[in-house]
Amino acid sequence: MIGQTAIIDAAVDHNLVPNEYFAHFERFGAWQLDALKQIGLQPHHSLLDIGCGAMRLGLHAVPYLSNGLYCGMDAFAKYVELGNELAHVANLPPRYRLLVGDDFSFERFGVQFDFAIAQSVFTHLPAGDVRRCVAATRKVMKPGSAFIFSYLVGTPGTVGFLYAGAKPMQRSTIESESFFADLAREFGLEFQKPDIIHPTQQVGLFRYP
Amino acid sequence: MNTSERPGRFTFESLSIAEDDLQEARKALYRSTGDGYFVFRRFLGEEVVRHIRSIWPAIDPAHTHRLFESKHDFFPLCPDQYVADERGNRSFYNFFFNTPVDEVTWSASLSVQMLRNRLSGRPPLVETFPAGGRCASYRVVVTRDAKTWIGPHRDYLQEPGSLDRDKYDLTRLQATLFLSEKGHDYAGTGFRFERNDGRTVVFGTDIPMHAGDLVIWRYNNLHSVEDVSTTDGQLGFMRIIYPPEIMHAGPQAQPTAQAAAGGGAAARAGIAARQVARDVLSRLGLLETARQMLRGRRQT
Numbered sequence: 001m002i003g004q005t006a007i008i009d010a011a012v013d014h015n016l017v018p019n020e021y022f023a024h025f026e027r028f029g030a031w032q033l034d035a036l037k038q039i040g041l042q043p044h045h046s047l048l049d050i051g052c053g054a055m056r057l058g059l060h061a062v063p064y065l066s067n068g069l070y071c072g073m074d075a076f077a078k079y080v081e082l083g084n085e086l087a088h089v090a091n092l093p094p095r096y097r098l099l100v101g102d103d104f105s106f107e108r109f110g111v112q113f114d115f116a117i118a119q120s121v122f123t124h125l126p127a128g129d130v131r132r133c134v135a136a137t138r139k140v141m142k143p144g145s146a147f148i149f150s151y152l153v154g155t156p157g158t159v160g161f162l163y164a165g166a167k168p169m170q171r172s173t174i175e176s177e178s179f180f181a182d183l184a185r186e187f188g189l190e191f192q193k194p195d196i197i198h199p200t201q202q203v204g205l206f207r208y209p
Numbered sequence: 210m211n212t213s214e215r216p217g218r219f220t221f222e223s224l225s226i227a228e229d230d231l232q233e234a235r236k237a238l239y240r241s242t243g244d245g246y247f248v249f250r251r252f253l254g255e256e257v258v259r260h261i262r263s264i265w266p267a268i269d270p271a272h273t274h275r276l277f278e279s280k281h282d283f284f285p286l287c288p289d290q291y292v293a294d295e296r297g298n299r300s301f302y303n304f305f306f307n308t309p310v311d312e313v314t315w316s317a318s319l320s321v322q323m324l325r326n327r328l329s330g331r332p333p334l335v336e337t338f339p340a341g342g343r344c345a346s347y348r349v350v351v352t353r354d355a356k357t358w359i360g361p362h363r364d365y366l367q368e369p370g371s372l373d374r375d376k377y378d379l380t381r382l383q384a385t386l387f388l389s390e391k392g393h394d395y396a397g398t399g400f401r402f403e404r405n406d407g408r409t410v411v412f413g414t415d416i417p418m419h420a421g422d423l424v425i426w427r428y429n430n431l432h433s434v435e436d437v438s439t440t441d442g443q444l445g446f447m448r449i450i451y452p453p454e455i456m457h458a459g460p461q462a463q464p465t466a467q468a469a470a471g472g473g474a475a476a477r478a479g480i481a482a483r484q485v486a487r488d489v490l491s492r493l494g495l496l497e498t499a500r501q502m503l504r505g506r507r508q509t
Contacts, residue, residue: 005241008239008240008241008379009240009241009242012235012236012239012240012243013236013240015228015229015231015232015235016330017235017239017328017329017330017380018239018379018380019330019379019380020372020374020378022379023377023378023379024370024372027370157341161332162332164330165326165327165329165330165331165332165333165335166228166330199372200372
């Protein structure tokens with residue numbers, strides 16, 4: 001694994017500051033892979049990482065997916081650039097693909113996925129975008145697949161914000177868990193609350209029949 | 210007569226600090242091979258430095274500030290506060306939300322605050338007004354005689370790995386706006402700082418500093434102010450620092466009646482409800498306990 005100092009140095013070289021994303025990079029990357037394993041991820045599976053950032057999960061998942069594939073998409077181009085660099089530094093095998101995009105065009109990977117994850121993504125999207133994201137997964141998830149995500153319920157004091165002090169974004173304003181149950185009904189999915197503890201957020205799961 | 214400026218002359222973007230302009234300083238501040246500090250030479254021009262140096266040593270704080278007792282007295286819309294001792298050392302805890310004693314210091318400090326915020330990846334005016342848990346002060350400090358003004362310590366690194374950003378935050382920066390010069394205004398050590406590589410430097414000795422120079426530095430790194438002395442006629446080690454202070458609950462944390470009148474029925478109802486709650490808690494002898502609980506909640 002790449003150490004925290006090397007990750008922060010690489011981030012700063014991309015003009016990013018060592019915020020909480022980088023301060024807890026290893027910890028949350030490991031948590032993500034562990035959560036995916038708990039819902040059934042195995043080395044031969046294909047994995048979609050929505051909001052992949054700078055390969056926080058990818059650095060753990062690509063070596064694990066020894067016969068599988070990791071695909072990550074993020075709206076923040078700098079993170080994807082940094083992710084490619086970290087993947088190179090970590091000498092990852094070429095079983096990953098990264099794309100920049102904020103339109104949930106997951107079909108660009110040309111892959112049908114066994115698992116998907118969105119960690120701290122729905123916390124940074126308005127409800128309409130969460131709906132569009134779930135709708136987009138419907139096109140790329142295999143029957144029997146699963147999508148795990150973290151979320152927060154309630155309206156924060158500051159809804160619109162400048163991510164990293166520079167990029168305009170919105171925080172989630174989802175008022176109730178029933179929002180996800182409604183989405184599941186709308187898109188023919190099953191919504192579950194897995195028995196997985198997240199350090200700061202809640203965890204939900206969609207299963208695709 | 211033109212009634213509009215040509216498009217693009219003044220825009221939100223052009224009036225903001227561009228991300229690309231911050232990269233060099235960020236590398237110096239945060240990279241393991243960087244210094245952990247970055248000096249903005251002549252941040253203040255001579256006229257502004259002269260002005261600020263003429264204001265603070267001369268004012269009678271009893272007329273402009275309240276005597277500082279505790280940081281628990283920092284709350285939204287609290288008065289500016291001061292401490293002074295018999296050795297001639299003085300500190301002025303000023304907040305941006307108050308009418309400034311000196312508009313020049315206030316304006317220059319707002320610029321420092323915006324630059325510091327942007328360098329640390331924050332919106333330019335965050336923690337400038339008491340809208341969240343912390344609010345920066347612009348603390349004017351004149352140290353004339355001190356063996357150890359503030360001993361070596363690190364900030365925001367109390368619990369490495371903690372998810373509490375008050376206890377572990379690698380982005381945090383502090384700023385020191387120098388308003389005096391070692392040798393001319395004071396003697397001794399002054400501001401000592403540990404670089405990212407662990408080597409210690411003393412500003413004004415190892416790194417030449419002039420009045421008007423601004424240093425922005427990593428708050429996690431070991432730092433101290435020590436061994437300052439002056440002779441008669443010398444100003445002392447004068448600088449402004451920008452601590453993001455925790456805002457506690459206080460009597461003026463509530464909207465004023467005037468603000469409530471402008472804020473509509475909901476704000477007026479809120480004030481009325483708080484007054485009723487205070488009265489009830491007071492009658493039960495629980496008011497101070499409730500305040501302490503509220504303070505505790507805001508600190509966590």
